[in-house]
Amino acid sequence: MNFTSSETTWRSLCTWRCFGYIDDVDPDAGELVARFDGRSVTYGFGELDMLVPAHATTIHKRQGSEYPAVVIPVMTQHYAMLQRNLLYTGVTRGKQLVVLVGQKKAVAIAVRNVSGRRRWSKLQEWLRPGVPLQQIGMAG
Numbered sequence: 001m002n003f004t005s006s007e008t009t010w011r012s013l014c015t016w017r018c019f020g021y022i023d024d025v026d027p028d029a030g031e032l033v034a035r036f037d038g039r040s041v042t043y044g045f046g047e048l049d050m051l052v053p054a055h056a057t058t059i060h061k062r063q064g065s066e067y068p069a070v071v072i073p074v075m076t077q078h079y080a081m082l083q084r085n086l087l088y089t090g091v092t093r094g095k096q097l098v099v100l101v102g103q104k105k106a107v108a109i110a111v112r113n114v115s116g117r118r119r120w121s122k123l124q125e126w127l128r129p130g131v132p133l134q135q136i137g138m139a140g
Contacts, residue, residue: 019067059090070094074102074110082110088123 020036030045043050059072072090074082087110091098100107111124 019065059086059093065093066095067093068095069097069099071099071101074100074106076103076106076109078106079109082106083113083115084111084121084123087111088121091123091126 020034020041022032023035023040024033026032032043032045032048034041034043034051070090070093072087074087076082087107091100107127111127
């Protein structure tokens with residue numbers, strides 16, 4: 001495959017920052033075409049590890065990115081991952097909708113777990129019942 005400099009740059013940027021859709025898969029050519037912000041990008045089957053399914057990505061890989069909606073599983077079975085900073089990072093990825101799926105106890109554990117360095121956030125305020133989203137700047 002031959003790529004122009006701008007296409008190579010776009011492919012690199014989209015690897016970690018873009019949310020896209022699969023437009024076409026050509027098994028004979030060994031290629032997949034994905035669309036990012038209206039722009040088509042072709043990947044060879046050997047390059048598919050550059051793409052991360054959005055429905056199964058991690059909070060760590062999404063730092064710095066935003067999405068219209070985010071669903072975060074929060075379970076006590078994942079005790080090692082119940083950290084305030086991870087929950088905060090996950091919650092702040094959602095621009096319009098954030099859904100926490102799991103156990104209230106797990107959310108409480110995560111909010112209380114301040115292990116690691118101290119961070120100054122509004123997570124506790126955002127999770128307080130009865131606070132309108134407009135008041136905390138989270139409305140779309």
